[in-house]
Amino acid sequence: MKICNSIEEMRGACRALRHEGKRIGFVPTMGALHEGHRSLVRAAGDSCDAVAASIFVNPLQFGPKEDLGKYPRSFDRDCALLEEEGVEFLFAPTVEDMYPAGSATWVTVEGMSDKLDGRSRPGHFRGVTTVVAKLFHVVEPDAAFFGQKDAAQLAIIRRMVRDLNFPVEIVACPIVREADGLAMSSRNAYLDTAQRKQAIVLYRSLLRVKKLWEGGERRAEELIGVGKAEIAQEKSVRLDYFEIVDPENLDPVSNVRDGGLVAVAAFVGATRLIDNLVLKEAVALA
Numbered sequence: 001m002k003i004c005n006s007i008e009e010m011r012g013a014c015r016a017l018r019h020e021g022k023r024i025g026f027v028p029t030m031g032a033l034h035e036g037h038r039s040l041v042r043a044a045g046d047s048c049d050a051v052a053a054s055i056f057v058n059p060l061q062f063g064p065k066e067d068l069g070k071y072p073r074s075f076d077r078d079c080a081l082l083e084e085e086g087v088e089f090l091f092a093p094t095v096e097d098m099y100p101a102g103s104a105t106w107v108t109v110e111g112m113s114d115k116l117d118g119r120s121r122p123g124h125f126r127g128v129t130t131v132v133a134k135l136f137h138v139v140e141p142d143a144a145f146f147g148q149k150d151a152a153q154l155a156i157i158r159r160m161v162r163d164l165n166f167p168v169e170i171v172a173c174p175i176v177r178e179a180d181g182l183a184m185s186s187r188n189a190y191l192d193t194a195q196r197k198q199a200i201v202l203y204r205s206l207l208r209v210k211k212l213w214e215g216g217e218r219r220a221e222e223l224i225g226v227g228k229a230e231i232a233q234e235k236s237v238r239l240d241y242f243e244i245v246d247p248e249n250l251d252p253v254s255n256v257r258d259g260g261l262v263a264v265a266a267f268v269g270a271t272r273l274i275d276n277l278v279l280k281e282a283v284a285l286a
């Protein structure tokens with residue numbers, strides 16, 4: 001795997017691949033890689049001829065009181081994982097390279113960026129869309145792979161790509177969970193043993209809602225009530241939001257149909273975790 005630290009080097013390397021007629025799959029990350037990231041790289045490898053990845057802890061998507069300074073960093077281990085999975089090019093730029101002094105341009109998906117996580121993390125999605133747009137310009141991928149775990153991020157990136165005509169296919173990959181159901185996240189590393197146990201309540205709350213919906217309940221208010229009640233069982237977990245939304249525009253729904261996105265965010269100690277689930281009708285066998 002070749003590590004490219006500069007924009008020019010990465011752009012040149014990816015262009016050379018494309019000139020060979022190769023379809024490039026891109027996996028953007030902030031490092032601290034886990035099995036969820038591995039699944040993205042594998043999905044990219046399965047449908048593309050070459051895989052490019054990036055590791056960049058993007059300061060623009062962290063609020064002033066958030067965890068930028070202590071965000072887990074494990075560059076050498078991350079490189080080993082990417083190499084093992086056959087990644088050809090890794091882009092690992094510096095902050096100065098990505099945001100030279102005087103940078104003044106933002107990419108914002110109006111109307112969506114202040115929903116779900118955007119409400120509790122003002123400016124977060126504007127930081128994400130700005131960096132992802134820049135990374136797409138550097139790598140110029142044919143397809144880019146994102147985890148369904150960040151469902152709001154995924155919807156917002158899809159909208160940005162549509163609105164700005166990026167010639168890139170956005171591929172969503174399923175959430176990868178620990179054996180007990182906890183969604184994999186780089187931030188799980190912040191949890192102590194007791195918090196790690198408490199954190200499962202997020203997934204449990206989603207499963208409660210799913211069961212009720214599968215039993216025929218369609219009123220969002222009732223479903224959300226049950227999800228919130230489950231979270232409240234875990235006294236030391238503080239709910240941020242529990243919502244059921246349309247996965248395309250992130251608007252809340254009142255009557256929950258097939259495909260509805262149930263999304264939860266909660267603080268376990270100081271660690272903010274998110275999880276979600278898409279409600280699906282069982283497919284009747286012919």
Ligand code: PAF
Binds near residue numbers: 029056061150
């Ligand atoms: O999902 C992430 O890890 C980040 O938000 C992303 C897409 C790499 C942008 O910094």
